[in-house]
Amino acid sequence: MTSHETDGIVEIHSVSKRYGAIDALRDVSLRIPVGVTGLLGPNGSGKSTLIKSLLGLLKVQSGAGRVLDFQWPRDARIIRDHIGYLPEDDCYIAGLIGIESVTLMARLSGLPSREGLRRSHEMMDYCGFGEERYREVESYSTGMRQKLKFAQALVHDPPLLILDEPTTGLDPDQRVAMLRRIRNLATEHGKSVILSTHILPDVRSVCDHVVILVDGTVRVFDSLENLSRPIKPCMHISTIGDPTRMIEQVERSGYTVHRDIETNSLRVEGIAEEQASVLWQIAAASNTSIRRLEPAVNSLEQIFMDVALGKSPMSSTRADGVDDASS
Numbered sequence: 501m502t503s504h505e506t507d508g509i510v511e512i513h514s515v516s517k518r519y520g521a522i523d524a525l526r527d528v529s530l531r532i533p534v535g536v537t538g539l540l541g542p543n544g545s546g547k548s549t550l551i552k553s554l555l556g557l558l559k560v561q562s563g564a565g566r567v568l569d570f571q572w573p574r575d576a577r578i579i580r581d582h583i584g585y586l587p588e589d590d591c592y593i594a595g596l597i598g599i600e601s602v603t604l605m606a607r608l609s610g611l612p613s614r615e616g617l618r619r620s621h622e623m624m625d626y627c628g629f630g631e632e633r634y635r636e637v638e639s640y641s642t643g644m645r646q647k648l649k650f651a652q653a654l655v656h657d658p659p660l661l662i663l664d665e666p667t668t669g670l671d672p673d674q675r676v677a678m679l680r681r682i683r684n685l686a687t688e689h690g691k692s693v694i695l696s697t698h699i700l701p702d703v704r705s706v707c708d709h710v711v712i713l714v715d716g717t718v719r720v721f722d723s724l725e726n727l728s729r730p731i732k733p734c735m736h737i738s739t740i741g742d743p744t745r746m747i748e749q750v751e752r753s754g755y756t757v758h759r760d761i762e763t764n765s766l767r768v769e770g771i772a773e774e775q776a777s778v779l780w781q782i783a784a785a786s787n788t789s790i791r792r793l794e795p796a797v798n799s800l801e802q803i804f805m806d807v808a809l810g811k812s813p814m815s816s817t818r819a820d821g822v823d824d825a826s827s
Contacts, residue, residue: 540696740789
């Protein structure tokens with residue numbers, strides 16, 4: 501068993517990167533476990549700088565660590581050979597058709613000509629290309645170019661993928677398909693993924709862990725499961741009709757209730773799932789019909805906003821860049 505399977509795919513310590521007087525990364529320490537990790541942060545938070553630093557495309561002022569089984573940044577060139585990178589911006593050579601673009605990446609990654617062509621067709625099939633692979637890339641839509649970059653990132657079969665805004669420009673069906681492929685690569689093919697995105701539903705859909713950068717520092721790193729779990733037990737209730745009488749009785753029972761008028765739903769703090777029968781009894785006593793009753797979860801959107809504004813997130817989140825689960 502390789503070290504990255506037990507210790508994680510990335511482990512860096514005290515990484516700093518400055519552009520003149522601007523600190524893009526400030527003493528970043530981070531251990532990313534195997535699986536799919538979402539990399540979040542406001543514009544200018546340091547996400548792109550972190551990605552390019554891990555790839556050895558930027559030279560950091562300080563810091564060291566390990567990526568996969570290689571020393572970073574010393575082995576940056578070797579590390580790049582073992583990473584599939586989907587950049588946010590377009591990067592293709594004018595005049596090439598789709599299959600030529602993927603095959604070129606295969607050859608640059610060291611695959612022999614015949615094997616590179618075979619792998620290129622295989623990856624374009626996986627990414628949903630048909631006859632479009634024989635068209636010039638300049639004629640591709642934004643969504644098709646995203647799928648092309650994905651095929652290029654996969655063609656040399658890397659153990660780690662770094663995907664920068666991979667669902668940008670995709671229509672809803674293409675987006676669902678892309679996220680399904682990302683999840684499948686992790687669960688069925690044993691690949692790890694760092695997914696940099698501003699689309700929080702994508703993170704909820706496929707990620708195991710979440711990193712939030714703000715002002716060049718790691719403010720949050722935790723599993724999505726832990727982030728979603730409120731500090732106090734809570735239940736979420738959707739009702740049919742006016743829940744006012746039920747709210748009054750729940751509060752008289754000593755629980756705190758938050759009502760969302762738009763969705764006609766309630767969040768009851770201080771009551772766990774195994775105590776849900778109490779809420780059914782209160783609903784019956786107050787003549788209120790319950791449509792749905794389930795454990796409440798924290799909103800990733802609210803956590804992101806709280807962290808971006810310098811507030812403490814609403815969960816047992818670690819902000820030191822180290823995940824207990826991967827220790």
